[in-house]
Amino acid sequence: MFVKVISMSVIGMESYPVFVEVDTSQGLPQFATVGLPDASVKESRDRIRAAIKNSGYRFPRSHVTINLAPADIKKEGTGFDLPIAVGILAAEELIKEAALQDCFFIGELSLDGSIKGVSGVLPATFKAKEIGIKSVFVPEENAAEAAMVEGINVFPVKTLPDVVEFLGGRSSIEPLSLDISKIFQKTRKYDLDFSEIKGQKQAKRALEIAASGGHNVLMIGPPGSGKSMLAKRLPTILPDLSFDEAIEVTKVFSIAGSLNKNEMLIAIRPFRSPHHTISDAGLVGGGQTPRPGEISLAHLGVLFLDELPEFKKNALEALRQPLEDGTITISRSSVTASFPAKFMLVAAMNPCPCGYFGDRVHNCRCSPQQIRQYQSKISGPLLDRIDLHIEVPSVKYRALSDKELGESSATIRERVNKARDLQKKRFGDNGIICNARMTEKQIRNFCQIDEEAHKLIDMAIEKLGLSARAVNRILKVSRTIADMENNEAIKSSHVAEAIQYRSLDRSLI
Ligand SMILES: Nc1ncnc2c1ncn2[C@@H]1O[C@H](COP(=O)(O)OP(=O)(O)OP(=O)(O)O)[C@@H](O)[C@H]1O
Ligand SMILES: [Mg+2]
Ligand SMILES: [Zn+2]
Incomplete structure (x- = not known):
């Protein structure tokens, strides 16, 4: 039998849907994974087998093949344990395939069948929402972060049987719903x-x-x-x-x-x-x-x-x-x-x-x-x-x-x-938001100073031994000090103050 379960791979700040495909067929008992899984995904085979058995379910005595698709996406982390186990049990018809519709699973399994937290649940849940998923099953310890995504059902799960019994319609789980704006304010x-x-x-x-x-x-x-x-x-x-x-x-x-x-x-x-x-x-x-x-x-x-x-x-x-x-x-x-x-x-x-x-x-x-x-x-x-x-x-x-x-x-x-x-x-719309990030050109445009201020800078270079490359920094800081006074023009007093903040260019001794 063939079953497909949706999960997610988080790489950098990006999340990519991963389809966990499970196929069970007649043949020698074997448990194989394909689809470029990294080392940690391979290790998960042993955890999944133990978790299924120790949760009181039977591990299939047939040929089990797991494919994580698409093949060209790197699969990171331990979060695939849960979707793989769910897929295997669905292939064994302990879960109806229809119950997996629009669901997304992430979580690591312990040998005893309990579900441990993983990283990246928040971005993964955002992506799940984006691709039209209605329900996410996440480790209980990650449930609160997932609940920051609005418009999706977040089911906190503690053990593999929690998930199986719920999807089989034999028990209920209260979806976690949080008042996001209240939390934000608090x-x-x-x-x-x-x-x-x-x-x-x-x-x-x-x-x-x-x-x-x-x-x-x-x-x-x-x-x-x-x-x-x-x-x-x-x-x-x-x-x-x-x-x-x-x-x-x-x-x-x-x-x-x-x-x-x-x-x-x-x-x-x-x-x-x-x-x-x-x-x-x-x-x-x-x-x-x-x-x-x-x-x-x-x-x-x-x-x-x-x-x-x-x-x-x-x-x-x-x-x-x-x-x-x-x-x-x-x-x-x-x-x-x-x-x-x-x-x-x-x-x-x-x-x-x-x-x-x-x-x-x-x-x-x-x-x-x-x-x-x-x-x-x-x-x-x-x-x-x-x-x-x-x-x-x-x-x-x-x-x-x-x-x-x-x-x-x-x-x-x-x-x-x-x-x-x-x-x-x-x-x-220049893309920069503060004075510190001004380019040289912007400094020339926005940090014009009068003759008196020029003299101050010349003097600082000569008398205090300020390095020439300190000048741009002085101009940027002068711009900020003028802004703090709501002044469009940079005055010599602003420049004088900015010069004070270059003590290391003067060398302290
Ligand atoms: N201006 C201040 N107002 C109130 N408390 C101060 C002030 N300066 C220092 N303290 C007290 O002294 C303690 C030590 O200060 P702090 O750890 O910030 O010093 P530091 O300059 O970082 O020292 P170090 O170089 O040892 O890291 C602070 O926890 C605070 O209780
Ligand atoms: Mg300190
Ligand atoms: Zn000393």
Whole structure:
């Protein structure tokens, strides 16, 4: 007998329908899979056989052939266990073929017949809806994410018998239906707030500029000065995520297998802070089955690299392309996958190896040579993509014990939104959305400055030893500062402030 069951292969951000074709025929007992299944699909044969037997069903004593079609699509992951088992049991007529109409199955089987969660259920369910599927059968732990897709029945299943008995009409399963807009409203709140940061007026101002223009930043300061604290709160002053953006972020998390059981929607901007010992693949993505890395988990949010000089050169090198393009492509011999990676980069470092160069209280124990060497670790191409260098000095005890709360994130975010609206209008359909992403041509068009401002820049190059390539960054940041004041013209005061944020071009010693 021949039966067809629908499942899905998720490659990169794309999902492809896969038809699990099961044929049972007379002949020697055999269980064969064809259709280019990868190693994990082959392994699934043993799991499926055990799961069927241990669920109390009989595994066919005939010739069983499984074909995963189309052949030219790579089949990734363990999610085919469930559709294959369902197909076999349907071929054995334990399930009527008609019951499989318009259904989609995904899930990994344990040897005892229970169904384990898999990655990529959210994008797979979206695709299922798109191709006209009416009902999806997903592992219970993935049910909430699948329920974020409207207009499709989501059946959470825990065991293989759950599915078989339901499809056989012998039991019922309540489809999971969630109030999506209520969940969206409820989850789009941050636990942290800018008002908790005492003092640090200049650093806060610089982060507001960064948020307003989408600029990458580097914070330089001694241990404990609040760099991590500031960075963690940057997402809270960025514009709110739209529902579609929230879905996009959640899809990446779903594919990475990083969603918790009760986390169906990520409605706030992600903040990711990988440790400096992270592998290249962990940072930018990779693996035999390409998985998103930290830069994609930070998509539409903030990637925080604490102790920047400690990161391996390779890893930082690998960041260059995604910083430019907003996406990362991972190529393997058998498959190529792309993941989005539009993140704001926030890096932090101490000014010197001991951490206290330039500090008011502690003495620095480093030699000028040591300091130069430490700072030069991050010079070059990466630094070129960071518009703002923020000095974060330690806050005096008196300021820390101040009871008064600072400005709230909501208030700052409102101003950021206004500045971003101006930029949207300016760039229109040009495809870029913020000042930080201006091309050289756009800089020439939109960042014209008067004679006084020109003089300031000349002086900065001569007297402070600013590098010439810093000039474009200064112009972009000046544009943002002018936008924050709702000023079409860039004034010399804007340029003067922007020059202050290039401390590493001046070299600190
Ligand atoms: N401006 C501030 N307002 C309120 N609390 C602060 C401030 N600065 C520092 N703190 C307190 O000090 C702690 C340490 O700050 P944080 O971890 O952000 O420092 P850091 O600059 O990242 O240090 P390190 O270089 O060691 O990573 C914070 O958790 C916070 O409690
Ligand atoms: Mg820190
Ligand atoms: Zn030092």
